[in-house]
Each structure stands twice: as C-alpha cells, then as structure tokens.
Amino acid sequence: MDPVLADRLQFSFTIMFHYLFPIGTMGLAPFVAAYTWKAARKQDEESAKIARFWTKIFAMTFAAGVVTGIPMEFQFGTNWAAFSRRSGAIVGQPLAMESVFAFFLESIFLGVLLYRRGRVPTMFTAWSAVLVCAGAWLSGFFVVATNAWMQHPVGYSVASDGTIRLESIWALLFSPFLSWQFAHVLTGALLTGGFIVAGVGAYYLLSHRDEAAGRRFVRAGCTVGLVFALLAVFPTGDRNGNDVTKYQPVKLAAMEGLFESTHGAPLAIIGMPDIQKGHLIDPIFVPEFLSFLAYGNFNANVEGLEAYARELWPPVELTYYAYHVMVGLGTIFVGVSALAVALLPFGRLWRARWLLWLLMLSMPFPFIANEAGWTVSEVGRQPWIIYGLMRTAEGTSPTVAAGEVLFTLIGFAGMYFLLGVLYLYLLLREIGTGPDNVLA
Amino acid sequence: MSVAGFVVVALAVTMYVLLDGFDLGVAAVAPFIARGDRERAAAMASIGPFWNGNEVWLITAGAALFALFPAAYASSFSGFYLPFIVVLWLLMFRGIALELRGHLPSELWHQFWDGAFSCSSGLLIVVFGVALGNLLRGVPLDAAGYFQGTFAFLLNPYALLVGLFALAALAQHGAAFLAMRVEGAFGQKAARAVLMLWPVVLGLYLVMTVLTLRVHLPGGALWLFVMPVLSLGALLGLRWNATAQPAGWSFAMSSLFIVTLLAEAAGTLFPYLIPAFPAGHGGISIFSAAPSSVALGCALTVTVAGIVMVSIYGPIVWWRMGGTIRVE
DSSP, rough: HHHHHHHHHHEEEEEEHHHHHHHHHHHHHHHHHHHHHHHHHHHHHHHHHHHHHHHHHHHHHHHHHHHHHHHHHHHHHHHHHHHHHHHHHHHHHHHHIIIIIIIIHHHHHHHHHHOOOOOHHHHHHHHHHHHHHHHHHHHHHHHHHHHHHHHSSOOOEEEESSSSSEEHHHHHHHHHTHHHHHHHHHHHHHHHHHHHHHHHHHHHHHHSSSSSHHHHHHHHHHHHHHHHHHIIIIIIIIHHHHHHHHHOHHHHHHTTTSSSOOEEEEEEEEEETTTTTTEEEEEEEETTTTHHHHHHHOOOEEEOGGOOOGGGGHHHHHHHHHHHHHHHHHHHHHHHHHHHHHHHHGHHHHHOHHHHHHHHTTTHHHHHHHHHHHHHHTTTTTTEEETTTTTGSSSOTTTOOHHHHHHHHHHHHHHHHHHHHHHHHHHHHEEEEEEEESOO | OOHHHHHHHHHHHHHHHHHHHHHHHHHHHHHHHHOOHHHHHHHHHHTTHHHHHHHHHHHHHHHHHHHHHHHHHHHHHHHHHHHHHHHHHHHHHHHHHHHGGGGGGHHHHHEEEEHHHHHHHHHHHHHHHHHHHHHHHOOOOOSSBBBBOOOOHSHHHHHHHHHHHHHHHHHHHHHHHHHHHBBBBHHHHHHHHHHHHHHHHHHHHHHHHHHHHSOOOOOOHHHHHHHHHHHHHHHHHHHHHTTSSSSHHHHHHHHHHHHOOOOOOOHHTTTTEEOOOOOOOTOOOOOOOOOOOHHHHHHHHHHHHHHHHHHHHHHHHHHOOOOOOOOO
C-alpha cells in the first residue's frame, strides 16, 4: 500500500469520526447555556431538569470529542512529520492557542456544570455554562484558523532550507479566507444543534411523553434551525464560496463539475461527472447561474478544470458529490425548518404529526451535511497539503511505513466502533429517560 | 528565547505529571485499597471534576513543542510512532472508562470500567516512565534527527526501572490525593497506602539516582545538585506527614517530590530536547530545533498568557469544587 494513501485514510477516518462530536458540542453549547441561565433565574424544578438533561447530553458528547480529539493533536507529529517540521512554526501557533485558551476554559468550567451538587451558587453555574460555550466556539475558531492557513497561506516566508517561517500571526488570524470559513462552520454546527433539540422534542411529542418539555424543544430548535439554515446559505456559504472562487478556482471547477471554461456557465443541480470524457452525465442545468453565483454577473467567464494541468486537479468525483450533498441537504433544512416555524403559531405544528416525524428523522442529516462540507474543503484542496506551497505527498513521516499506519488505522477503527456503539447506546438511554425523569 | 521556550515546555510537562499524575495514581492504587462498589465510586468521583482539565496540560505540552520546536516534535512523534499511538489508545481508554462508568446502575458495568481504568492508567504511567528514562539515556538519531532505533532498544533495563519507579511514585501521589479528598475509613486506608508505598519509592529512587549518574554526563549547574537533596527532603517530609492531619500536607510533600524530580530531569536534559545515544553525541537541542524569532515570540506569548490565565481561574474553580467526599 502507498504510505501516503495509508496516512490520508487514517487522518480522514479519525478526523471525520472526531468531528461528529464537536459539531454537537458547538451546536448544543448555546442551548445548554440558555437553559442553565433560565434555570438559575427561575429557580423552579422544571427548568432545572431541562438544563440538567441537556448538560448530560452535552457532557457525553464533549467526552467523546475529547477522547477522539487527542489523537488529532498528535497525529500531525506521528503521521505528518515532514509537514510539521516545515510548517510547525505556523500551524503550531493556533493549536497552542486552542489548548491554552479554549481547552482549559471548556474542561474546567464543564467540571463545574457536572459536579456542582449544590456547592456552587446558581449564577456561578450559569456563567460557567456561558464560558463552556465560549470555549467550544473558540476551539472551533482556532482549528478553522489552522485549516484556513492551509487553504490560503498568509503571513509567511520560505527559508532557504524550505522551512516555512512565520512573519505575522495577525495575518493568519485575520486571513481573508478565515472569517467566512469559520462563520460557515459555526452556522453549520448551530443549525445542527437546532435540529437535534427539535428532533428530540418531536420524539417526545410523537410518543406522548415529556410533552411540556418537548414543545419547548421543538419551538426553540426549529427557530434556531431555521435562522442558521438560512445563514448557512447566505451570507456564510455564498461568501465562503466566493473565497474559493478567488483563491482556489480549480476546486470550484471540481465542486461544480465544470470541465470547460465557459462564459455564462450553467449551474449543475444534478449530474454525474465523467472524468474520461470530461462532461457531466445526465445533468440538469440552471443556465448561466454559476457565473452569477461566482462573479455576480450572468455572463462572466468561469474557469473549468481543463484550464489546469491534470496533476493539479483534486479528486473530482468526491469533491463534486460532497458539495452537491451539502448544498442539497442545506436546501432541505431551510424547507423543513421554515415549514415547522410557519406552523408554530396557534399550535398547528403539534397536530401535524407528519411534520414531527420529519423533524425527528431529520436529526442525522445535518451531521452528514457538515461532514460533506469538510470533504469539499479538504479533498478539494488536494494535491496540496498547504495550498500552492507543499504537496500532501511530501508531508508524511519518512520513518513510518504504510504497514505501520495500516495497523494503527485498524486499531483506531476498532476503538471508534466500540466508542460509537457505547455513545449511541448511552445517548438513546438518556433521551429515553427524558427531562421529566432526569435527576436534577 | 529558546531557553524560555524550553522552560515553557518543561513547565507544561511538569504540570501534567503533577496534576494528571494524581488521576493516574488514584487509578493505579484504587484496586488495592478500594473495596466494594461505593469505595471505587468514591475513588473515581474524587478525580471526576479535574481529570479533563489536567489532561489539557499534556495537550498544551504537545502543542507548545509543536509551535516552539517543530523539528523536535516531528522527529520524536514519528520516530516513536507505535509507542505514541499506544499512548493515545491508552489515554482514550482511560477517558472512556472515567466518563462511562457512572452512566449505568449496574455493578458489572462498574467493575468492567474500574478494571479498564486501572489497567490503562497503570500502563500509561509505565510507558511515560520508560519514555522519560529513554530521554535521559539518549536515543539513536540519524543526521536529519529522526529516531533510528528499534522497539527493543527502548525497553532497556534503565528505562524499565524508571517506568517502575514512576508507577510507585504516582501510585503514592494518587494515594496521598485520596487521603486528602476522601473522608473516613477509605481516606485512612489511602493514608496507610502512602506509608506502605513509601519504602518502595525511596528504594527505587536511590537506585535510579545512582544509575542516572552512570547513564549520562553529569550536568554543571549547582542547582542540579540541590534538586535531588530537595527531592529526598520532600520524600522524608512525606513519611513524616503521611498520617498527619490535615492530609493536605502529605499531598503537598508528594507534589514537591514530583516537581523537584521533573526539574532535575529537565535540567539534566538541557539544552537538549532529545539527546542522542550514546551520551555526548549531540542530539536535537533547543537551538537546532527552534524556528524563527517571530514564531518563538508568538508561541511564548500565547503559552505564557494562557498558563497565567488558567493559573488564576483554575485554582478559584478548584477551590469552589474542592472539599471532601464521603463514602456512605
């Protein structure tokens, strides 16, 4: 097996599994904070139980995120030593910031939420919940800052031995690529949080239990879900796409399945790319719309894949499908949540069981959309590990053989399978217990 | 500035051993002193609010090494590929055990996770000890600074001795922590465990110190001769205070023992991050591994600011969350 492929498989498997949990924590953290505040204000048992219920689910997700996150921090060194050696002086900075600014905040104050047991004043708990939320988002910011630099390197110089040197950390933290990418990542997580809360609420309403809490969850979840589903499309998704158009035009061409450079390029809604023949199979187009989305002008020229040497193409199929899955699901999220919010007045939603079913069954899909979005970002960046500067194939550890990586990949797979089963079992059990029966 | 970077990394590692050291130590000592579900639950609960924050010190050490000395980070992590991944798996298993134990009211479920917790923690301590032993002894490096040895090379008698010593010392540290955190009969049992472990720790410490003088070149600075005296003093102080009240004193002595040990180890290594084997053949030093001054300055500012911040709010929260646990 090719060692580069083995390293990439291990990284993509461990990061994709890990990322399921941070989506949940970034998305649920504001709900936990809001419910904990409400409980501290109102001092009644019902609010306390609701806060406790979501804190427990958050804590479980957080723990799984911590456990699967540790290998991420260290895999840069174990599997990507050449990359770390050349760029560690830059890539290490936001990761160090994440550790000392975000992780300490999150883990120490989550300890307060989980183990307070009447020792701590309620307002201290409420502030702790806010700080946990801040920690979760800050952590996301620093990770996306690292990634944005790999997508669009700034504030650096290259030394004579090839080492990439840091010139300005501010350039990195205020990179033009970073702001919209982070905003898009965060809206993706928040819309997921909304859909989870709404989905859990819908489950309670459908099974005629915990109904007061269930209504609160559906109301809050759908509203948050709709707001962030809209924000995910515009402006964050649109602006992030414009940055890709500007800095990574070949990625855009792969996302859209555009082979030939075209004036007034059409937008492919569906279709399957055929790399050999250089076209889409069975496409449905919206004429000239891609030019408009990319450049705000129906007649603008959009560069196709064939404007670039083949060796600079990312894997076209995977980038294309991941992008279309993300966009398609995002559109569906807007529709479902808008429908639910529209039926909220006068309690019509509580009688529309089919829509509650839809909300409940929607729960896994925001996770898929988030993962698909990152697939576009990362697979679409290939063949570069640092865009335009260093190739992925040059980044692996020279002393680590493919066989070793395969062994550890199998080990990670086994471990994560076990963790996934346990997490789901305990999560469903916690939802089964429900806010009415949770120990406040 | 490279020297300041070295101090930051050494500080993060020391904080990790000191703080997560008691989590791991509690796990290692619990199967021998905790009888019954309630006592084992108390052992777990004693570290419940803290372990996660403590583990962040390890991440901080790794991230600081990454940002400050990328060459050392790259060659050590990839050079010791398999041992590192095993450490990651053990860390994950430990975390899973701690977090999942309390979720089901079943005694069998508890027993399984208690066992997993103690085994993974005990192994972690030994692996960390072996790693430190090998660092002190030096490892074979090629011209580019990548590790050239084998797995078997790392399992030499000296490193294994350090591993064993680490197990005894952190078990004692964990027992001292339990004696402080838990009231009643279980707390007293923990205090007695400190006493029972004490001669083992002392014996291993003396043998290890003598052998350490043989495996590497003695350093020059005066404080390197002061540290072992302090360590020994702390160890004696621990014996003196082991059953005294309040039990915080024995934990403080144990902490001092660990801090002085790591200060000694860091001082011995300086200015190398990874010395070459055999000793005296150079290695990856803080000067050869350091990046530009901009990067060093940035990473130093960030880590120092972060560590100062957590040193302010961490103890406040801990003090709020502290107090003792009672076993009913």
